[in-house]
Amino acid sequence: MEERRKRAASLFRQGLSQAEVARALEVTRQSVSRWHRAWREGGVAALKKAERAGRPPRLNAAELKRVERRLLKGAEANGFPTELWTLERVTVVIATETGVEYHPGHVWRLLRQMGWSLQKPARRALERDEEAIQRWVAETWPEVKKTPPASRPGSSSRTSRASRSSPSSDEPGLPEAERRS
Secondary structure, eight states, rough: HHHHHHHHHHHHHHOOHHHHHHHHHHHOOOHHHHHHHHHHHHHHGGGGGOOOOOOOOSSSSHHHHHHHHHHHHHHHHEEEEESSOHHHHHHHHHHHHEEEEEEOHHHHHHHTTTTTTOOOOOOOOTTTOOHHHHHHHIHHHHHSSSOTTTSSSOOOOOOHHHHSSOOOSSSOOHHHHHHOO
């Protein structure tokens, strides 16, 4: 958009009307009118990119860098009992490092801004033996797992073929003992 406004300033200098500039740049006449007024009052500098809209950030880049350095040291190094980072723990680190307090529900935005992502810890037993697991998967599992014999095709029906065949009696679907009585 800034490039388009600069092109508009060039066209204004050439003496084109606002309507001609609007057609040339394929923008609304209202936008061109706003740009023309800004250009008349402040020159090309007035058409530069606008400042960030909204509330300014509560932490500047240097403060975010300090927070990130503390986070990279780990949770235990920051006084927590385990290495698991939670939003509440990050909130405490931000408050102690910068004096700025955030609601834990908003801290994830800062983390994402710093390039961090959600990580869930793998739940694995401390006694886990990776070699034994690989051996079991390679050797024991193929013997244990049930597969249909290759000689006959599988069925998509939830009932077995035997239960679908109708009995030879006049009353289909009744067990043999009930048909006799």
